[in-house]
Amino acid sequence: MQIGYKLAAEGYGPQEMIRQAVRAEQVGFDFVEMSDHFHPWLEAQGHSSFAWSVLGAVAARTTTLRLATGVTCPTVRYHPAIIAQAAATLALISDGRFTLGVGAGERLNEHVVGQGFPSVRGRHERLREALEIIRLLWQGGYQSYDGRHLQLEDARVFDLPDTSPVIAVAASGPDSAALAAELGDGLFATEPKGSIVEHYRSAGGQGPRYAEVPLAWATDEGQAVQAVLQTSRWMVTGWKVMSELPNPVNFDAASSYVEERHVRELFAVGPDPEVHVQAVRPYLDAGFDHIVLQNAGPDPDGFLDFFAAELASRLRALG
Numbered sequence: 001m002q003i004g005y006k007l008a009a010e011g012y013g014p015q016e017m018i019r020q021a022v023r024a025e026q027v028g029f030d031f032v033e034m035s036d037h038f039h040p041w042l043e044a045q046g047h048s049s050f051a052w053s054v055l056g057a058v059a060a061r062t063t064t065l066r067l068a069t070g071v072t073c074p075t076v077r078y079h080p081a082i083i084a085q086a087a088a089t090l091a092l093i094s095d096g097r098f099t100l101g102v103g104a105g106e107r108l109n110e111h112v113v114g115q116g117f118p119s120v121r122g123r124h125e126r127l128r129e130a131l132e133i134i135r136l137l138w139q140g141g142y143q144s145y146d147g148r149h150l151q152l153e154d155a156r157v158f159d160l161p162d163t164s165p166v167i168a169v170a171a172s173g174p175d176s177a178a179l180a181a182e183l184g185d186g187l188f189a190t191e192p193k194g195s196i197v198e199h200y201r202s203a204g205g206q207g208p209r210y211a212e213v214p215l216a217w218a219t220d221e222g223q224a225v226q227a228v229l230q231t232s233r234w235m236v237t238g239w240k241v242m243s244e245l246p247n248p249v250n251f252d253a254a255s256s257y258v259e260e261r262h263v264r265e266l267f268a269v270g271p272d273p274e275v276h277v278q279a280v281r282p283y284l285d286a287g288f289d290h291i292v293l294q295n296a297g298p299d300p301d302g303f304l305d306f307f308a309a310e311l312a313s314r315l316r317a318l319g
Contacts, residue, residue, distance in 0.1 A: 001284065001319025002030040003312070005304075006070070006212060006294040007054070010040035011231055014049035014057075020300055021058040024065065027308035031066035032058065033101065033210070033292050038077065038109040041234040042255075043248045052086050059094035066097045070212070070292065071170045071188055073105030075123070077113050080130035081155050084137040091161040100134075101188050101210065102127065103170030106243045108251075117244075118149075124176065125149060131167065131183040138164045168210050172239065174199040181205030189288070190239075197287035211288035213280050214267045217297040217306055221270035224297050225263050232296035233258040236266055267296065273310040277318065284318055291315070 005024040007017050021032045036051040055067050067090070074083040087100040104123035111117050118126060129147040136143045137157045145152035169180035170188040177196050180187045181203035188210040189196050197209055214235060218224035228235075233255040234242065241254055263269065268279035280291055295303045 001316065002066075002208075002290045003028075003315055004031040004033050004066075004068070004210075004290060004292040005029045005307075006292050007032050007034040008045075008294075008296070008300075009035050009051060009054070010037055010042075010045040010048050012300075013047050014054050017049065017054050018057045018061065020304070021065065022061050023301070023304050025062045027304050028312050029065065029307070031068060031097075031099075031290070033068040033070035033212075036069050036072035036109075038112050040248055041108070041242075041251050042231060043252060045231050045248075052090065055090055055098070056093055059090060059097065064097075066099065067094055068099040068168070068210070069101045070210070071101035071103035071168075073110055074102055074130040074134065075126040075150065076105060076110035076115055076117065080133040080150065081137060081152055081157075083130070084134040085157050087134070087165050088138065088157050088160050091163075091165045092159060096161060096163060096165075099166045099168055099186070099208075099210075101168045101170065102131070102184075103188065104176075104243075107246050108242075108248075111246050122149070124179070127169075128179060128183065131169070131179075134167070135183065166207065168208065171196055171200065177205070178203040186210065186290075192282035192286045192288070194286040201287075208290050209288045210290040210292060211283045211286075212292040212294045213283055215276055215279060215293055215295050215297070215303075216263075216267045216269045217271065217276070217295055217303040218269075218299060219271050219302070224267075224269040225260050227298040228263045228267055228269070228296045229258065229260070232267075233263070235296075236262045269297075271306070273306070273314055276311055277314045280315055281318060289319075 074080040107117040166185040168186035168188040169184035171177040177199035186207035216224040
């Protein structure tokens with residue numbers, strides 16, 4: 001089992017993200033994972049820096065810490081050729097420590113370039129084409145591609161690592177899990193559903209399996225719950241809402257109903273390490289082996305200290 005720390009890019013500025021990543025390496029995390037957003041989920045979060053710049057700086061300031069996007073959408077706001085180039089460069093800068101996490105995206109970030117946002121079917125068709133383009137460019141040489149949605153004309157990525165980055169594909173059901181097995185090297189999910197892993201494996205997938213676990217650490221349970229209500233209550237709305245709303249103001253409205261009981265149903269909250277261990281266990285039981293701790297508590301340094309002193313050894317014992 002590998003344990004990762006989620007860089008809450010929507011809640012902190014770029015310098016703070018870099019500082020937290022360096023500290024994550026110091027306290028024993030195996031990797032960090034950073035979302036690739038244009039907007040935060042809520043106005044109260046107040047940040048959303050460019051993931052590729054931050055991860056490049058993290059790579060330069062760490063030595064063993066692995067890095068991942070969790071996840072980037074290579075189909076609307078970015079053309080996949082740009083992601084192929086960016087990921088190859090980051091793999092070189094990090095000496096092979098980078099994993100490219102990709103997914104079908106959210107309207108929140110993708111509509112900003114004025115191209116609209118596709119239907120669910122259209123998003124997954126585009127993601128398949130994007131993965132084919134990225135793979136093609138990583139073969140080297142000049143390449144072209146003529147898809148139903150995406151095109152590539154006589155393009156070459158000149159700086160390629162000897163070994164291509166691992167691609168972990170976000171999945172929530174059998175079709176996306178099969179795509180992860182076919183065109184990815186790994187799986188990415190946000191729910192402890194063993195069926196996702198089973199579909200991935202039955203389709204031939206044998207790579208790393210990433211999953212995010214929502215936590216909120218604080219010295220007091222009430223403080224932890226209040227932090228979630230202020231900055232992370234959008235997570236309660238579910239993927240069908242999270243993928244479709246266009247702006248933070250819409251998420252403010254859509255999550256206005258969220259109460260303490262909803263937070264406690266989704267998040268492990270408070271200072272007790274066993275509460276957080278029990279939150280991780282279902283993900284391991286489901287077959288995930290790269291566990292991302294997504295702390296929504298109010299004190300990131302306190303959480304990092306807590307991980308080093310009380311949580312890491314307990315979690316590694318589970319693995």
